[in-house]
Amino acid sequence: MADLQVNVAGVSFHNPLIAASGTFGFGREYAEFYPLSTLGGISSKGITLKARPGNPAPRIAEAPGGMLNAVGLQNPGVDHFIEQDLPWLREQGTRIIANIAGNTPEDYCAMAEKLNDTDVDMIELNISCPNVKQGGVQFGTTCAGVSGITKAVRAHCKKPLMVKLSPNVTDISEMALAAESEGADAISMINTLTGMRIDIRTRRPIIHNNTGGFSGPALLPIAVRMVWQTYQKVKIPIVGLGGISTWQDAVEMLLAGATALQIGTVLFTDPYAPVKILEGLTKFMDENGIRSLSELTGAVQAW
Amino acid sequence: MADLQVNVAGVSFHNPLIAASGTFGFGREYAEFYPLSTLGGISSKGITLKARPGNPAPRIAEAPGGMLNAVGLQNPGVDHFIEQDLPWLREQGTRIIANIAGNTPEDYCAMAEKLNDTDVDMIELNISCPNVKQGGVQFGTTCAGVSGITKAVRAHCKKPLMVKLSPNVTDISEMALAAESEGADAISMINTLTGMRIDIRTRRPIIHNNTGGFSGPALLPIAVRMVWQTYQKVKIPIVGLGGISTWQDAVEMLLAGATALQIGTVLFTDPYAPVKILEGLTKFMDENGIRSLSELTGAVQAW
Amino acid sequence: MKYDVQLCEIVRRAEIADDTYDFTVQAPAFAAVAKPGQFAHIYVPGRTLRRPISICDIDRENGTLRFVFQIRGAGTADLANFEVGDTLDILAPLGRGFTVDPEKKALFVGGGIGVPPLLGAAKYYGQNATVAIGFRDKNHVILAEDFKAAGCDVRVATDDGSFGHHGLVVDLIRDVRPDILCACGPMVMLRAVAAFAKENNIRCEISLEERMACGIGACLGCAVELYDENGEIYMGHVCKDGPVFAAERVVL
Amino acid sequence: MKYDVQLCEIVRRAEIADDTYDFTVQAPAFAAVAKPGQFAHIYVPGRTLRRPISICDIDRENGTLRFVFQIRGAGTADLANFEVGDTLDILAPLGRGFTVDPEKKALFVGGGIGVPPLLGAAKYYGQNATVAIGFRDKNHVILAEDFKAAGCDVRVATDDGSFGHHGLVVDLIRDVRPDILCACGPMVMLRAVAAFAKENNIRCEISLEERMACGIGACLGCAVELYDENGEIYMGHVCKDGPVFAAERVVL
Numbered sequence A, B: 001m002a003d004l005q006v007n008v009a010g011v012s013f014h015n016p017l018i019a020a021s022g023t024f025g026f027g028r029e030y031a032e033f034y035p036l037s038t039l040g041g042i043s044s045k046g047i048t049l050k051a052r053p054g055n056p057a058p059r060i061a062e063a064p065g066g067m068l069n070a071v072g073l074q075n076p077g078v079d080h081f082i083e084q085d086l087p088w089l090r091e092q093g094t095r096i097i098a099n100i101a102g103n104t105p106e107d108y109c110a111m112a113e114k115l116n117d118t119d120v121d122m123i124e125l126n127i128s129c130p131n132v133k134q135g136g137v138q139f140g141t142t143c144a145g146v147s148g149i150t151k152a153v154r155a156h157c158k159k160p161l162m163v164k165l166s167p168n169v170t171d172i173s174e175m176a177l178a179a180e181s182e183g184a185d186a187i188s189m190i191n192t193l194t195g196m197r198i199d200i201r202t203r204r205p206i207i208h209n210n211t212g213g214f215s216g217p218a219l220l221p222i223a224v225r226m227v228w229q230t231y232q233k234v235k236i237p238i239v240g241l242g243g244i245s246t247w248q249d250a251v252e253m254l255l256a257g258a259t260a261l262q263i264g265t266v267l268f269t270d271p272y273a274p275v276k277i278l279e280g281l282t283k284f285m286d287e288n289g290i291r292s293l294s295e296l297t298g299a300v301q302a303w
Numbered sequence C, D: 001m002k003y004d005v006q007l008c009e010i011v012r013r014a015e016i017a018d019d020t021y022d023f024t025v026q027a028p029a030f031a032a033v034a035k036p037g038q039f040a041h042i043y044v045p046g047r048t049l050r051r052p053i054s055i056c057d058i059d060r061e062n063g064t065l066r067f068v069f070q071i072r073g074a075g076t077a078d079l080a081n082f083e084v085g086d087t088l089d090i091l092a093p094l095g096r097g098f099t100v101d102p103e104k105k106a107l108f109v110g111g112g113i114g115v116p117p118l119l120g121a122a123k124y125y126g127q128n129a130t131v132a133i134g135f136r137d138k139n140h141v142i143l144a145e146d147f148k149a150a151g152c153d154v155r156v157a158t159d160d161g162s163f164g165h166h167g168l169v170v171d172l173i174r175d176v177r178p179d180i181l182c183a184c185g186p187m188v189m190l191r192a193v194a195a196f197a198k199e200n201n202i203r204c205e206i207s208l209e210e211r212m213a214c215g216i217g218a219c220l221g222c223a224v225e226l227y228d229e230n231g232e233i234y235m236g237h238v239c240k241d242g243p244v245f246a247a248e249r250v251v252l
């Protein structure tokens, strides 16, 4: 049978599907559908140094092909995560990635230090949250910003370090290069595209934050393009995400250059999506004689 | 009854709906559905100095919430446009915008000179075509590029000049400012977002150009956000486009800051979309006591 | 495993008022565990987000759930087009429902499309329930007969006086002194009802709405400001902490 | 006004082979003007792009059009779910069809789902037509009876020999010397057929496929390399210049 295992920066995942940060909380809710070991890994809700209440409601809007959110990094803070959530998560038989966001390099470094002494498998540097001024996006949209924050955190971080990139930039592959050159072990891409919906009756933005991050199926072609562009430039592995909803989407993302995958919004449409995607992937591999998923990574033949 | 007339840079359109460049050819095909005077204006297929054959097929792919295209600026050249298409278009009772693209500033300037002596109503500077290396996108993704090309063309262009911006940038409002400061009379935004689809059976990009421009309903929240951001920075009028499919979408775009609108991809889904959007707009205005569309422009009340 | 998604066949369908639909679906597993005031998250083909709809009534015996919903946008319009025999993809039962203690006397106050979530709970109380429900006009009155059939004391108000009391639903409850008050409807109504309950020292539960993505507490999308034990404000979530809340916990 | 979109009721529906559907729709205005070999652009709810499907047959008298299509992806799968009584949103008739001159002798060559576009034209020729059609296997043979009913000389090939000739469809035409040859099917087949026609100096028309957006020649999406009068290559468009082309004009 097909081997779904993948290896990202020395961390092996028993399958390539990782729950995307912010769409899966700390796993407790989806554990009521299936064992979390169904997934190769879980990226935690974005964590900050101190607890954050998040943005006022409404935080959600729908749009054709996806949705907008501006949750605003509501979370109980890194200490609470380490004490209350991580021990339970650790027992679920899946890889745990801590997604961290901050306002200053010091924030990020302090969190990395705290996480060094835990058994999280990987740290995901969220420098692309578009929904709070203090969410790190100021680091994520210039090469200098990406270099600076990666370098700073790298010096304090003993865990494999993955940098999550924002698609709201002119050339995302430049950001990836910047992260790689400062010692990132992997890239995850993409975060949400900033969008806005307006209620034409009230003339108010539907989301209280005015703008929100667009995610969901419509993101796929953008993400595939960006992964493909970046795969040609960097040597570190890419975890591809953005709009993956079906096993076919997953294959597309792998062919574009992803080593592993994250899925987010599709969980809201269908909580069982991971199960279906994994079934489809396995069948596809068996039917096509693909022994290891790594055969697919970057295997697109450009014209 | 509601007055649908709008004025963009001194050019009055009897209604705000303009056919988006490249989706409407030179109008002859859609004239077989309804009189072209149904529309407030038509932006021509992107024109270059010399005829261009365009890209090899396939040029089209579908994606959730929209489509990708990489036509590659197939067009008969500016002289042919002026001699063969413009005279006919001029008789259709609608405003005519010449959408021009080029490889060098000289190309653009030469076209502007030729168009000065015609009766086109406006020139739309396409510096955002993502599908050909010579499509001007090199000018459209940096402030310096936008400034430079706008300045150059401005010096040769006697017509009202509208600059069409690419969404594939970190901060589109900076591009708009650059265009404004060099004398652009209006901004049109947005062009397509660059994306990619892969055929998982053949492992080939579906589009022969590898990447293509994503357009259609899913673009709306991105475009609305960008128009809103830009409206807060520039004084020149904005023609809003990207994903408009219904009259509600049209109202959203106006509220975000658009003075007039363009529609593209929706024509493929429903050739009669302009008729339906205009009906809806008129009814909305009547029911809400809106006398002039300009009351809506930028009227969103941010939180 | 607490949560599940099932394909549920529609076995009854009616349009019970202008743009208001009444669906009964076969869902034995859900009906066995659902509580009045909980909700379902219903998939609308082609849309990214499910639509939250309250469980209006639960029939354990026949293994069915009942939903009453109004067309308010594109998603509910699509739902309204489903026919008997079609299946709905439903995630349920979700959230916390109303406290049900049928020994006590209860007052149910509902406004418009806030009325359906009350029916299931009111049925438990039967004759021990007073039900005060308000609507825009006669054409929008729904479920009054269902509450009556359950034995409740039913009072109806309409904004234009075309049916029942001409005025607000709160006008109809001044004389009632129940042990518990359960309400669902527009925010202004909820505020008035909560104030009335507070004045008269009545325990009050209100059902809230917020835009949702996951529906189970994972995405933190459906935020609502709540007071904690110390009176500090924090962000709770309608889908998991609610939709039914003790009124005094909610920042109204 | 040459083009129109209409809502057309499905009056007949059958699955005629594995994953292959046969729809007849009521469309009097289209039937009155449609020509064999033209196509329709069919809206699939929820999708941005319409699906191009050839007009398989035209019944002027009853005002109907017939479409035969195969499930090849998500859009055609959705179309297959439509039932009799449902309406399809159709833009038609589009493009240029086959030359029809029933005084002459014609040869029709079709492969797989390339067969349906030939039926309408073949019917005009009746006994003057030879029809050579090839399929993967017995379970995929379609329309052979329809061509026979029209009086044509019908020859069938299958890749696996489970029906008719075991081999390629081009094997079946070596002996035929028609005035005109009309073909539709996979590119390899079209190349072989065009070569045969050229060798024998037979006028040859082929129907092509390309991914489409507008379907009417406005978006320039469905490019195909053609030779102009001087033998220079230029980009034509399948939807407007075709889908039926004189074989010698196409860069095969």
Ligand SMILES: Cc1cc2nc3c(=O)[nH]c(=O)nc-3n(C[C@H](O)[C@H](O)[C@H](O)COP(=O)(O)OP(=O)(O)OC[C@H]3O[C@@H](n4cnc5c(N)ncnc54)[C@H](O)[C@@H]3O)c2cc1C
Pocket (backbone or CB within 6 Å): A061, A062, C039, C049, C050, C051, C052, C053, C054, C055, C068, C069, C070, C071, C072, C073, C074, C075, C076, C077, C113, C116, C117, C208, C209, C210, C211, C212, C238, C243
């Ligand atoms: C817990 C709960 C129970 C509900 N119970 C009922 C019920 O029993 N009957 C009924 O008619 N309605 C009920 N609603 C409201 C119902 O969910 C909305 O009317 C519906 O989601 C609107 O969807 P739409 O596609 O028609 O509107 P659109 O405006 O097109 O929807 C766009 C997005 O906004 C969301 N949205 C819009 N309005 C609301 C709203 N008021 N509350 C939550 N999300 C909204 C939609 O779910 C969707 O994600 C309930 C809402 C909640 C939160």
Ligand SMILES: Cc1cc2nc3c(=O)[nH]c(=O)nc-3n(C[C@H](O)[C@H](O)[C@H](O)COP(=O)(O)OP(=O)(O)OC[C@H]3O[C@@H](n4cnc5c(N)ncnc54)[C@H](O)[C@@H]3O)c2cc1C
Pocket (backbone or CB within 6 Å): B061, B062, D039, D049, D050, D051, D052, D053, D054, D055, D068, D069, D070, D071, D072, D073, D074, D075, D076, D077, D113, D116, D117, D208, D209, D210, D211, D212, D238, D243
């Ligand atoms: C002029 C013309 C006539 C046709 N006639 C018939 C017919 O009579 N019967 C029949 O079964 N098929 C016919 N086809 C092919 C049919 O259009 C495709 O099979 C169909 O569009 C696939 O859509 P899908 O959603 O199932 O596939 P998907 O792969 O999901 O479609 C994705 C996109 O690619 C396009 N696409 C995919 N394959 C093709 C293709 N082969 N040709 C054109 N576009 C494609 C789709 O239209 C859509 O825009 C014809 C095509 C053309 C151009």
Ligand SMILES: Cc1cc2nc3c(=O)[nH]c(=O)nc-3n(C[C@H](O)[C@H](O)[C@H](O)COP(=O)(O)O)c2cc1C
Pocket (backbone or CB within 6 Å): A020, A021, A022, A023, A045, A046, A047, A069, A071, A073, A099, A126, A129, A164, A190, A191, A192, A214, A215, A216, A217, A219, A241, A242, A243, A244, A262, A263, A264, A265, A266, C213, C219, C221
């Ligand atoms: C409700 C919601 C909350 C999110 N929160 C975070 C977050 O805290 N940290 C982060 O890095 N990304 C966050 N994201 C972005 C997702 O992890 C992911 O990058 C994005 O949604 C694209 O993937 P998708 O289309 O599969 O959802 C969030 C997305 C959603 C929808």
Ligand SMILES: Cc1cc2nc3c(=O)[nH]c(=O)nc-3n(C[C@H](O)[C@H](O)[C@H](O)COP(=O)(O)O)c2cc1C
Pocket (backbone or CB within 6 Å): B020, B021, B022, B023, B045, B046, B047, B069, B071, B073, B099, B126, B129, B164, B190, B191, B192, B214, B215, B216, B217, B219, B241, B242, B243, B244, B262, B263, B264, B265, B266, D213, D219, D221
């Ligand atoms: C097939 C196609 C061809 C296009 N060609 C051009 C072009 O030549 N010049 C241009 O400025 N924009 C071109 N565009 C972009 C559109 O004008 C428009 O900016 C984009 O499609 C977004 O709007 P929409 O979502 O309403 O289609 C093209 C778009 C499509 C779909």
Ligand code: FES
Pocket (backbone or CB within 6 Å): C211, C212, C213, C214, C215, C216, C217, C218, C219, C220, C221, C222, C237, C238, C239, C240
């Ligand atoms: S909807 Fe996700 S937390 Fe409530």
Ligand code: FES
Pocket (backbone or CB within 6 Å): D211, D212, D213, D214, D215, D216, D217, D218, D219, D220, D221, D222, D237, D238, D239, D240
């Ligand atoms: S599909 Fe638009 S030109 Fe053919």
